[in-house]
Amino acid sequence: MRLVGDNVEVGVYKLPQALILAKELELDLVEISPKAVPPVCKILEYKKFLYEQKKRDKSIKSKATKVIIKEIRFGPQTDDHDYEFKKKHAEKFLKDGAKLKAFVFFKGRSIIFKEQGHILLLKLAQDLEEWGKVEQLPVLEGKRMIMFIVPKKK
Numbered sequence: 449m450r451l452v453g454d455n456v457e458v459g460v461y462k463l464p465q466a467l468i469l470a471k472e473l474e475l476d477l478v479e480i481s482p483k484a485v486p487p488v489c490k491i492l493e494y495k496k497f498l499y500e501q502k503k504r505d506k507s508i509k510s511k512a513t514k515v516i517i518k519e520i521r522f523g524p525q526t527d528d529h530d531y532e533f534k535k536k537h538a539e540k541f542l543k544d545g546a547k548l549k550a551f552v553f554f555k556g557r558s559i560i561f562k563e564q565g566h567i568l569l570l571k572l573a574q575d576l577e578e579w580g581k582v583e584q585l586p587v588l589e590g591k592r593m594i595m596f597i598v599p600k601k602k
Contacts, residue, residue: 450484453491460486516546522568524552524561531568535575538597542579548597555591565593573597 451461455473466489470477476494479487518541520534541548550572552565569586576597583596 449479449486450488451491452480452488456491466491517549518546519549519551522550522552522565522572524554524558524565524568526552526568531572535572538572538576539579542576542597542599545599547583547599548576548580550595550597552586552593553591554593559591562588562593569593569595 449461449463449466450459451466451469452458453475456469461469466477470491473491475491476497478490478492478494478497480490481488518538520538520541522531522534526534538548538550550569552568554561554565566586573582573595580597580599583598584594586593586595
C-alpha cells in the first residue's frame with residue numbers, strides 16, 4: 449500500500465510495516481483511497497479525521513441552496529384587480545429568490561375556458577419577465593394548467 453502522512457516518508461509499504469510505523473507514532477492507519485492501485489493509506493489521528501470530515505460535510509450542506517416554491521392560483525376568468533393583486537405577490541416572491549408555480553384551476557364546466565387560462569398564464573409570464581423567466585410553459589394536468597417561473601440571477 450502507498451503510505452502518506454505527516455512525519456512519514458511517502459512510499460509503498462507492506463501492511464505489517466505500515467502498522468508498525470503507525471504504532472511507533474502512536475497514531476492510526478486510515479485507508480483513504482481503497483480503489484487506487486496500490487491502495488492509499490494515511491497515518492493520522494482517526495478521531496480528528498472524523499471530526500474534520502463531519503465539519504467539511506456540514507459546511508458543504510450549509511452552502512447548498514434550498515429551492516422554495518411559492519404557488520399562485522387563478523381561476524379561468526380572474527378579474528383585472530385580482531390579477532394585479534396576485535401579480536404583485538408573484539413579483540415579491542421572485543424578488544425574494546423563490547420559484548413560482550402559477551396555475552389556473554378549472555372547476556366543473558369551466559374547463560371549456562382552457563384558452564382563457566392559457567392566455568392568463570402567458571400574460572403573467574410576460575408581466576413578470578423583468579424578475580423571472582419561464583421554466584415550463586403552461587401545461588394542462590387534469591383540472592389544472594400549471595406554469596413555472598424561476599427568478600433571474602442577479
